[in-house]
Amino acid sequence: xxxxxxxxxNKVTEKGKYVELRCDxxxxxxxxxxxxxxxxxxxxxxxYFQGTGAADDSGLPNDRFxxxxxxxxxxxxxxxxxxxxxxxxYLCASSFGTSANTGELFFGEGSRLTVL
Amino acid sequence: xxxxxQDPGPFNVPEGATVAFNCTYSNSASQSFFWxxxxxxxxxxxxxxxxxxxxxxxxxxxxxNRASQYISLLIRDSKLSDSATYLCVVxxxxxxxxxxxxGTLLAVQP
Numbered sequence: 001x002x003x004x005x006x007x008x009x010n011k012v013t014e015k016g017k018y019v020e021l022r023c024d025x026x027x028x029x030x031x032x033x034x035x036x037x038x039x040x041x042x043x044x045x046x047x048y049f050q051g052t053g054a055a056d057d058s059g060l061p062n063d064r065f066x067x068x069x070x071x072x073x074x075x076x077x078x079x080x081x082x083x084x085x086x087x088x089x090y091l092c093a094s095s096f097g098t099s100a101n102t103g104e105l106f107f108g109e110g111s112r113l114t115v116l
Numbered sequence: 117x118x119x120x121x122q123d124p125g126p127f128n129v130p131e132g133a134t135v136a137f138n139c140t141y142s143n144s145a146s147q148s149f150f151w152x153x154x155x156x157x158x159x160x161x162x163x164x165x166x167x168x169x170x171x172x173x174x175x176x177x178x179x180x181n182r183a184s185q186y187i188s189l190l191i192r193d194s195k196l197s198d199s200a201t202y203l204c205v206v207x208x209x210x211x212x213x214x215x216x217x218x219g220t221l222l223a224v225q226p
Contacts, residue, residue: 035216040124042203042216043160056211091159103150103207105214107159 002026004108006092012114013082021077021111025094031055032075033095033105034067036088043091049075082115089113117142120206120217128223133194137220139187139204148207149180151189153200154219160203163189194224 005024013019025032031050035043045059049069057067064082069075079086089112093105122139129135141149149166164171166178166187177190187204204217 031212033213040218042120042122042218045213045215048211048213050212056213058211059213103148103165103205103214104162105160107161109159 004092004094004106006090006108006111008111009109010112010114012116014116015082015084017082017115019079019082019113021079021090021092021113023075023077023092023094023108025073025075025092026106027073029094029096029106030072031095031097032069033093034075034077035091035093037091037110038088046077079113082113084115087113087115118217119143119208119215120204122204122217122220124218124220126221126223128225129194130225131194131196133224134190134192135194135222136191137189137202137204137222139189139217141185141187141204141206141215143206143208144185146185146206146208149178149187150205150207150214151176151178151187152203152205152216154203155200160216163202191222194222196224196226198222199224 007022033048034046037043047057052072064080066078089110091110093107151163152160153163154160166180170179175192179188201219203219
């Protein structure tokens with residue numbers, strides 16, 4: 001498909017486990033963003049990449065969260081020692097350039113993470 | 117204080133009504149402003165950008181007041197299909213990250 005693809009769509013795990021969430025952005029989009037959204041809240045910024053490098057990771061809540069984008073395309077969000085409070089929908093978005101002008105991010109459908 | 121604040125609603129309005137949403141932001145260095153729409157259990161999608169002079173797109177009008185750090189969205193002649201959460205979005209001053217508000221839920225009633 002031509003849109004942003006996220007896998008898995010749903011992930012249920014136990015407290016303390018390790019989780020990886022994958023994002024495949026729109027082809028040609030250089031910027032990639034991760035957000036997480038809890039029920040009744042807006043998307044909370046986590047990190048964004050410009051190419052392969054993390055341009056801003058100020059939203060990562062703690063060192064259990066890490067994200068990579070080794071080839072400037074697919075990105076993986078990694079969560080270690082998951083906690084119940086990590087339960088949320090993790091949204092990935094991509095844009096051409098930095099979105100500085102258009103502000104248009106194209107979001108995937110999200111990965112719903114439930115930590116039991 | 118949150119960087120972007122919105123009244124969460126819900127706003128329950130009849131079809132055909134005019135409804136306005138407001139949003140305030142805390143970073144005076146913010147440069148760009150947007151409204152996104154999010155349907156239930158769906159991803160957010162860009163509705164419109166907000167320009168200093170105000171801008172209109174059909175039934176939707178967006179306005180920005182930089183002095184008051186205030187953004188608004190006006191919807192005229194509400195349709196049932198307008199029912200959604202409207203997210204106020206601000207581009208941070210120092211980086212290109214987009215900061216989302218909590219969203220305002222609109223329910224248009226028949």
